[in-house]
Amino acid sequence: MTSGSGGQTPASSADAPWPVRTLSFKLGEWIHRLGQVWVEGQITQINARPGTRTAFLTLRDPAADMSISVTCDPSILRRSPVPLTDGTRVVVCGRPNFYSGRGTVSLRITEIRPVGIGELLARIERLRGLLAAEGLFDARRKRPLPFLPHTVGLISGRASAAQRDVVAVAEQRWAAVRFDIRDTPVQGPTAVPAILTELAALDADPRVQVIIIARGGGSVEDLLPFSDETLLRAVSECSTPVVSAIGHEPDSPLLDLVADVRAATPTDAAKRAVPDVTAELASIASLRERSAHALRNWVHREQRVLDGLLARPVLARPLSMIDSRQERVDAALVDVRRSVRHLVTVEEHRNSQLAARLATLGPAQTLARGYAVVQRTDIDHPHAVASVDDLPAGAHVRIRVADGSAFASIREGDDA
Template sequence: MALENSRERPQPLGRVIGAVKGWVGRCGEIWVDAQVVEIKRRSGATQYLTFRDRTADMSARVTVSAFVLDAAGPLPEGSRVTARVRPRVWERSASLTFECLELHVAGEGRLLAQLEQRRRKLQAEGLFDDYRKKRLPALPRVIGLVTGKDSDAERDVVTNVARRWPAAQLRVRHALVQGPSSAESVMTALAALDADPEVDVIIIARGGGSLEDLLSFSDEGLVRAVAAARTPVVSAIGHEADVPLLDYVADVRASTPTDAAKRVVPDRDDELMHLGQARLRLARALEHRLTREQSWLDQQRSRPVMLDPTSAFAAHYARLDHLRHRLDSALERLLGSQEADLRAAVSTIRALSPKRTLERGYAVLVDASGGSVSSTADASAGARIEAYLSDGTLTLDVVATTTKEQHA
């Protein structure tokens, strides 16, 4: 109901804004189809979005609770959404906004939201963890390939593997790469190659396509099959921008089938070049080592001791002669001293010897039994004794004995 007003009786602005708020509030809730062009996340409970009409140049501010926004799943800017909204007028600024009570991603965004939920689930189980990743063999004997029959992906892998490493063997298992049964078909081919003991690495390849075309490679069953495979798996699905869930669980993610071939086998020409460079470095290293060792050997040979090994003995000979001379001198001095001592001892011995005493006129008397006669008591009258003189012996008969007391 319109407010009564005239030039003479205008209505207060606040009353007008309140009336507008009441009119808008009576519109109630309504479902809208729109595109999210801006998302402003805040730390509080209320978040802010900007909706735009998908065909007309019209936009509106939208408030939404963090719970409702998170429940919608991944919501990148530009997503198409279906939302249950309620119009509101803020009296303070008289601005019109919409309060979002329910939010759903529509179209391709809905698929992205489902894939994101599946990705988070599998990631929480640890299927994407780095420790599960297996290293690719440096030079595989047999390369398994899962791809569509006569596809561009098959041709790219086969051509590039043959060009880079002609000796490589490819074991191809064709599978459906699009459609309702494609995930099961890829799993069957993967299981066959994984069971082959000769296969060292497996490539799962497909060309580019829309999000719906690549859905098979985000199938939960296929992701779990790749995670359980004993053979390293290389994912080569679509183009660089395409990231199916298979890329997360694969041991190596290649941006394209051609890139997968480059990652699996080395380039023969590059390897030959590297081999030639390695040989050249080895030859230079050996030459440098030999030159250094030859220089050391020449230095050793140029030393005087090597030119004349006996030259080192000259100093030793001189020292030996000096020591011999000192030894001879010491021996002569020692022998001279010992000889002088010996002569003195001999002179002393000779001076004290019985023979020298006999030469001075003394005699040594012994009785018949050979005992020494040194006293008159040792002999009696009538006894025969022997007198030893310096020049011979006398045999004497004792006539009488006289002591010193009797003589006195």
């Protein structure tokens, strides 16, 4: 870093500090290096006293709480094609200057251009395209409003018609509704920072379940804060549903597209956020009546079904089926008994025939005709004797005749 004489300035230290003039000179040198710049902002103060050679303005950033002092020749203000007032959006060309006497920085401008309506609308359209590409307008990001919010946050102008409409309509619909009202500017350079502060406070309050941002209609310039990119991104990041209630129709600010619900007017916002107690009670009564009617119809329908079932013969006279078949059962029993008796008779007759045949062929009839049966009884297995060889001398035998039996023994030499 060089000094004004072209020499090298030694570095400062505790033993060799710079004087204030050296620091001021160095700051001025670095600021002067910026050269000519174009700057956009909003005019918040204009001080151009008659007879003075310098006019003083304050140029403010509409999206942040920052401003810079601006100086110019009063003729530059007079040559402006449109009147310059507080809140006018302008683009200026100038060179930053550092005033070492006061240690302040200002922008000395040589040209000032008001931003026209067409250019403002074009910038809004460019921002609309950018945010749409990022998905901030996507319907899937929209959060539903609660049926009956615990507390409604309201951001609006102090004692404005929009504020009165929202509160009056909401209390008319539900007398117990509670509001957390935050008064902010709704136009001009201070609107966006104030709205951002109150929006963050309401979003952080767990009691607030829906936030309404409301103002009446206005010109394109008046509605510029509601198309500010910083505000739009803050609304998209809120965890609490936000209702946009800007009273307008022709020129829609981008807040309508980013908010979870777009209301045509502040009155419409109150209707969307707060249910109508009269309508809800009427709906409950209608639902109860419809439920009772449906229940009665169901009971009557089921009763008719039961009556139809009871009217059927099988249930009206359950024994008729048995009675109608009793004769068939009795006839079947008679037939069964007849068949059994016939079968028994046939079998008895057959048994008699077999018994007669058996008696004819049996040994008793043979014995009756004079025959006898000789059995040996002195052996382990007595049996009928079929040959004289089975009758050795000394053998004991049993002789059976028709009317009894006798025992005998075989003597040696007997002629069998």
